[in-house]
Amino acid sequence: MMETKATLRGVHLSAQKGRLVADLIRGKKVDQALNILAFSPKKGAVIIKKVLESAIANAEHNDGADIDELKVKTIYVEKGAVLKRFTARAKGRGDRISKQSCHIYVTVGN
Numbered sequence: 001m002m003e004t005k006a007t008l009r010g011v012h013l014s015a016q017k018g019r020l021v022a023d024l025i026r027g028k029k030v031d032q033a034l035n036i037l038a039f040s041p042k043k044g045a046v047i048i049k050k051v052l053e054s055a056i057a058n059a060e061h062n063d064g065a066d067i068d069e070l071k072v073k074t075i076y077v078e079k080g081a082v083l084k085r086f087t088a089r090a091k092g093r094g095d096r097i098s099k100q101s102c103h104i105y106v107t108v109g110n
Contacts (some may be wrong), residue, residue, distance in 0.1 A: 001023035002063050003109035005074055006055035010080055011047055018044045018077035024106075029071040030056055030108060048075075048104060055106045069110040078103045 011018070019046040025033035030052065037049040052072070059065040080101035086094040 001109065002059070002065055003107050004055055004063055004065065006051050006058055006106050007103070008047070008051045008054075009103045011046060011102050011104060012057050012099070013044050013102055015077050015079040015102040017042070018048070018102050018104060021024035021091050022075045022077050024054070026075050028072055029073060029097045030067065033072050048106075051104050051106050052108070054087040055108045059108055064089050065108075067110065068071075071110065072106065073109040074105070076105050079107070 018109060021037070021040060021042050024036055024040065025048070028036070033052060036044045036053065037078065052075075056067060056070060059070060060067060081105050082101070083099040085097040085099055090093050
């Protein structure tokens with residue numbers, strides 16, 4: 001039972017939006033998962049597709065795995081650091097803007 005991981009940390013994407021995309025491909029075969037991500041209109045799909053491709057390349061190169069056998073074992077998206085910014089409002093006030101980030105973890109195996 002072989003498992004290979006790929007990680008992307010500090011992505012400029014909210015964890016909530018990343019999880020919407022991750023839920024689409026959890027448990028699927030990698031070729032089917034890549035197809036789903038290629039046709040998904042979400043920003044997170046492009047980012048998660050790159051991480052999945054990296055995990056597949058790691059499995060093939062480092063572990064000598066057969067790509068046709070691989071499935072997305074685990075995929076999860078965790079909340080990362082939040083950049084806090086301020087924007088000017090009327091009457092000398094200011095509002096906080098939170099720029100979210102997340103960490104994406106993908107494990108593929110057979």
